[in-house]
Amino acid sequence: MSALASCRSLTLTAPLASPYNQRVLEPKPQPPTPAPTQDNEATTARPLPGRVLSLDLGSRTIGLAVSDPLGLTAQGLDTIRRNGRRNDFDALNDVVRKFEVKQMVIGWPLHMSGDEGRQSQKAAAFAAELREHFRLPVHLWDERLTTAEAQRVLRSSDMSIQRRGMVIDRLAAVLILQSWLDARPPRAE
Numbered sequence: 001m002s003a004l005a006s007c008r009s010l011t012l013t014a015p016l017a018s019p020y021n022q023r024v025l026e027p028k029p030q031p032p033t034p035a036p037t038q039d040n041e042a043t044t045a046r047p048l049p050g051r052v053l054s055l056d057l058g059s060r061t062i063g064l065a066v067s068d069p070l071g072l073t074a075q076g077l078d079t080i081r082r083n084g085r086r087n088d089f090d091a092l093n094d095v096v097r098k099f100e101v102k103q104m105v106i107g108w109p110l111h112m113s114g115d116e117g118r119q120s121q122k123a124a125a126f127a128a129e130l131r132e133h134f135r136l137p138v139h140l141w142d143e144r145l146t147t148a149e150a151q152r153v154l155r156s157s158d159m160s161i162q163r164r165g166m167v168i169d170r171l172a173a174v175l176i177l178q179s180w181l182d183a184r185p186p187r188a189e
Helices: 085-099 118-134 146-155 161-183
Strands: 051-057 061-067 074-081 101-108 138-142
Touching (some): 051 118, 074 085, 085 101, 138 161, 146 161
Parallel strands (some): 101 138
Antiparallel strands (some): 061 074
């Protein structure tokens, strides 16, 4: 089982896979999943979630990505320039409606040790506000090193420095969402 496959939202037990961080924390014990039968087969298969919206929160911007309707791949969306909480929620409301979002994933910036800091507490508070405002499931997802990984990817491209600055938050949101999607158990066919 890969490090990403052992991650769980809100129990965040392993950092995002990266060459910069080889430490993997052990997952918390989970109750055993019953073997598929006619009665519980649907509960063991990964349900079709609808679209999932990912947010990479920053003090000046919010990077966005949305999944395809089957919940398999992440695509970047335009970055929101922050201009007050009300404007943030208005812009997010437009995205939620347009893409018929069914759940959200928020990047949770933990310290490399796995401890929470000021930014991770702000992300958790923002997630609680989103949950209350949109009445949707909101998951916190370990985002350690996603921005560093996004910068590495962008540096290896032929993109100008100015253009890189414009897409870094979008790419970080894509990396957060794709790692969350990949960590979910596969759907039964």
